[in-house]
Amino acid sequence: MKKLPRSIYLRTTIEVARSLIGKMIVRRQGTEFLLGMIVETEAYRADDPASHSFRGMTERNKVMFGNGGCLYVYFTYGMHYCANIVTGAAGKGEAVLIRAVEPVAGFDRMVKNRNLGNEFLNAKGKRSRILTNGPAKFAQAFGITTKHSGMDLLEDDIFITNGIVVPRSSIAAAPRIGISRAKEKKWRFYLKHNLWVSTA
DNA sequence: AAGGCGATTGCCT
DNA sequence: GGCAATCGCCTTT
Numbered sequence: 001m002k003k004l005p006r007s008i009y010l011r012t013t014i015e016v017a018r019s020l021i022g023k024m025i026v027r028r029q030g031t032e033f034l035l036g037m038i039v040e041t042e043a044y045r046a047d048d049p050a051s052h053s054f055r056g057m058t059e060r061n062k063v064m065f066g067n068g069g070c071l072y073v074y075f076t077y078g079m080h081y082c083a084n085i086v087t088g089a090a091g092k093g094e095a096v097l098i099r100a101v102e103p104v105a106g107f108d109r110m111v112k113n114r115n116l117g118n119e120f121l122n123a124k125g126k127r128s129r130i131l132t133n134g135p136a137k138f139a140q141a142f143g144i145t146t147k148h149s150g151m152d153l154l155e156d157d158i159f160i161t162n163g164i165v166v167p168r169s170s171i172a173a174a175p176r177i178g179i180s181r182a183k184e185k186k187w188r189f190y191l192k193h194n195l196w197v198s199t200a
Numbered sequence: 201a202a203g204g205c206g207a208t209t210g211c212c213t
Numbered sequence: 214g215g216c217a218a219t220c221g222c223c224t225t226t
Contacts, residue, residue, distance in 0.1 A: 042207065044207070050207070051207085052207080055223085055224095058222075058223075059222080060221080060222060060223085074207085074222095075220080075221065075222090076205095076206055076207075076208070076220090076221085076222095077205090077206060077208050077209080077218080077219070077220080078206095078218070078219030078220035078221075079208085079209080079218070079219060079220080080206095080208050080209070082207060082208080084207085097207055099207085130210095134208070134209070135207070135208075136207095136208050136209065137208085137209075176207070177207075177208095178206085178207055178208065179206095179207060180205095180206085
C-alpha cells in the first residue's frame with residue numbers, strides 16, 4: 001500500500017481531520033504490522049485556545065510547529081500518550097489528534113500492547129471496542145509513545161495509506177472531548193455508527 | 201520554587 | 214455517573 005503524499009497533510013487542518021476518516025494507519029513493530037482504520041479525529045488550530053500551540057512554541061509542543069506529515073505525541077495525566085498528525089507548513093503549529101481506530105490487522109499484538117488478558121484474544125464486536133476506542137488506548141495498542149514524536153509519516157515505521165472511501169454524509173462533526181476551552185467548535189470528526197468511535 | 205492541571209482511562213458505586 | 218491515579222509542563226510567585 002502506498003503512503004499518502006506530503007501534500008495531503010499540508011491542506012487546512014479541518015480538511016485533514018475530516019479526510020483522515022476511513023484512512024489506514026500502519027505501524028511496523030519489528031516484523032509485525034498493525035493496521036487500524038481511522039474512525040475519529042479532532043482538529044487543533046493555532047488560533048484555537050484549546051490547542052497546545054495556542055500560546056506559542058514550548059519544549060513540549062515544538063514538534064507541532066514542524067513540517068506537516070510528522071507525528072506529535074504528548075504525555076498526559078501522568079500515564080497516557082496521545083498521537084497527533086502535524087498539519088500545514090513548518091511554523092504553523094496545527095495538528096490532528098487520532099482519537100480512535102478500528103482494528104484491521106495485528107489484533108493479538110494490540111491486546112498485548114494494551115496489557116489485556118487472554119480473554120480479549122479473538123474478541124469480536126463490542127468486547128473489542130475497548131482496544132482502540134480512545135486516543136490513549138489507540139496509542140497504547142499501537143505502541144506509540146513520545147519516543148515517536150517527530151517521526152515522519154512518509155517513512156516506514158508509522159505511516160498512513162488509503163483505506164475505504166467514505167462519503168461526506170457518513171462523517172459527523174461534533175464538539176471535541178475533554179477540553180475546557182473553545183468547547184463550541186465542532187472540530188471532532190467521526191465515522192457514523194462505527195463501533196470503535198469513543199462515544200459510541 | 202511551587203502549585204495547578206490536563207486533547208484520559210478504568211474502577212467503583 | 215463520579216472520582217482517583219500520576220507526573221511533566223506551564224504559569225504564577
